[in-house]
Amino acid sequence: MREECYRVAGRLGLAVVVVGNGSRGVRPPPLPGGRIVVVGEGADAADDWIVEHIAAGDVCVTADIPLAARCLAKGAKALAPNGRVWDGDNIGGALASRAIGRSLREAGVATGGPPPLDRAARSRFLQALDGLVQASLRGA
Incomplete structure (x- = not known):
């Protein structure tokens, strides 16, 4: 969904930061202020960097x-590639379902x-992304 992110960010004049461990080649975002951050190896290195640097x-x-x-705990907004907006009302259930799924797979x-x-x-994603970004810009 990178191209969709770039399209929304470009239209609104926002930067995009792509974070990864370098295992897959990624071209820099074609946006002013867009950048790639390559973190070290490790299961949660990219996640840890994101959480450390993300802001409300x-x-x-x-x-x-x-x-x-x-x-979400840091006051940021979160969106899945399928267009599902994560929030305080649904993230707990999603974490529980994930844990159940992991237990089933292990069994x-x-x-x-x-x-x-x-x-x-893709349409749901674009609509949700635009809505979240617009809400953030309004300070909602």
Whole structure:
């Protein structure tokens, strides 16, 4: 969903920071002030950097539910690539469901993965991202 993020940020004159451990090549965001941050190896190195640097009103796009919860705790907004907005009302249930799924997988039960991102998901994502960014800009 990077291109969608770049499109919204470019339209609104915002910077995008892409954080990773360098395991996948990523080109710099084509935006003024956009940048790539490469962190060290480690299970949560990128997540830790994001949480350390995120501020209230920032928007984190992530499929990682624990990272979303950590960002919400810092006053930031969090959005999944499928367009689901994480908030105080739904993040606890999502964390619990994630833990149940992990336990089932560890017990050998196939739980499946997320559905592929189709046009409808991309549309939901763009709409949700625009709404979160606009709310942040208004200070909501």
